[in-house]
Amino acid sequence: QVQLQESGPRLVKPSETLSLNCRVSGGPVSSGYWSWIRQPPGKRLEWIGYMHDNGNGKYNPSLKSRVTISGDTFKNQFSLKLSSVTTADTAVYFCARVGRVGLSYGTFYFADWGQGALVTVSS
Amino acid sequence: QSVLTQPPSASATPGQRVTISCSGSSSNIGGNTVNWYQQLPGTAPKLLIYNTNQRPSGVPDRISGSKSGTSASLAISGLQSEDEADYYCTTWDDSLNGVLFGGGTKLTVL
Numbered sequence: 001q002v003q004l005q006e007s008g009p010r011l012v013k014p015s016e017t018l019s020l021n022c023r024v025s026g027g028p029v030s031s032g033y034w035s036w037i038r039q040p041p042g043k044r045l046e047w048i049g050y051m052h053d054n055g056n057g058k059y060n061p062s063l064k065s066r067v068t069i070s071g072d073t074f075k076n077q078f079s080l081k082l083s084s085v086t087t088a089d090t091a092v093y094f095c096a097r098v099g100r101v102g103l104s105y106g107t108f109y110f111a112d113w114g115q116g117a118l119v120t121v122s123s
Numbered sequence: 124q125s126v127l128t129q130p131p132s133a134s135a136t137p138g139q140r141v142t143i144s145c146s147g148s149s150s151n152i153g154g155n156t157v158n159w160y161q162q163l164p165g166t167a168p169k170l171l172i173y174n175t176n177q178r179p180s181g182v183p184d185r186i187s188g189s190k191s192g193t194s195a196s197l198a199i200s201g202l203q204s205e206d207e208a209d210y211y212c213t214t215w216d217d218s219l220n221g222v223l224f225g226g227g228t229k230l231t232v233l
Contacts, residue, residue: 045160045168045211047222060221094167101174105222106155106215109174113167 002026002097004114012089012121018082022095022114023075029053030073033098035110036080038091046091050098050108051078058105085121092116124148125216127225134231140200143228145212147193151223155215157195159188162209162227171210172197199230207232 008020036048049059099111160168172188
C-alpha cells in the first residue's frame with residue numbers, strides 16, 4: 001500500500017508562499033494522479049488540485065491563480081506551493097494518491113492519504 | 124448549484140442501521156460517481172466507498188453506498204462504537220470544474 005508523508009514549514013507569514021512536500025513510498029509519483037486537499041479548522045474538506053504524471057495540473061478554480069502542484073521523480077515526492085497566503089489559508093493540508101475508475105475526473109477518488117500537516121498563517 | 128448537502132449529525136444505537144444522505148444536482152451527483160470518506164478525530168480521512176457503491180479491500184460489507192438521481196446515500200448496518208466519526212461525500216462538479224465535498228455528518232453511536 002502506498003504511504004504518504006507531508007513535510008514543510010508549519011508557520012507562514014501573510015502574503016508569503018506556503019510550501020509543502022509529500023514524500024511517497026510504495027509507488028512512483030511518475031505514475032498516475034496525485035492531489036492536495038485541505039481542511040480549515042472546524043470546516044469541510046476542500047480540494048486544492050491534481051497533479052498528473054505528465055506534469056499537467058488541474059486546480060480548484062477558486063485557488064487556481066495562487067496554486068502550483070509539481071513532482072520530483074528523483075525524490076519520489078510532489079509539492080504544493082500556495083502564494084499570497086492570508087489567515088484564511090490556515091488549515092490542515094493533506095496529500096493523497098488518486099485512484100481512478102475511468103478516464104474522466106468524475107470517476108476519480110482519493111485512495112490513500114497522508115496524515116496531514118497543520119499550517120498556520122500568522123504574523 | 125455547486126453544493127453537496129449532508130445532515131450535520133446522525134445517531135443510532137449499537138447494532139442498528141443508519142443512513143447518511145448527500146444531496147446535490149445534475150452537474151455533480153447526477154452525472155458523476157460519488158465517494159465517501161470516514162474521518163476519526165484528529166486523523167486523515169479514510170476511503171470507505173468509491174465509484175458510488177464499491178468498497179476498497181478491508182472495508183466491511185455492512186457498509187454500502189448508493190445513488191438515485193441527484194442524491195447519494197451511505198448506509199452502515201450493525202452499528203459499532205468504532206463507527207463514531209465524521210463522514211464526507213464527494214464528487215466532481217461539471218459546472219464548477221472541480222471536486223466538491225459535502226459538509227460532513229457527525230455520526231454518534233449512542
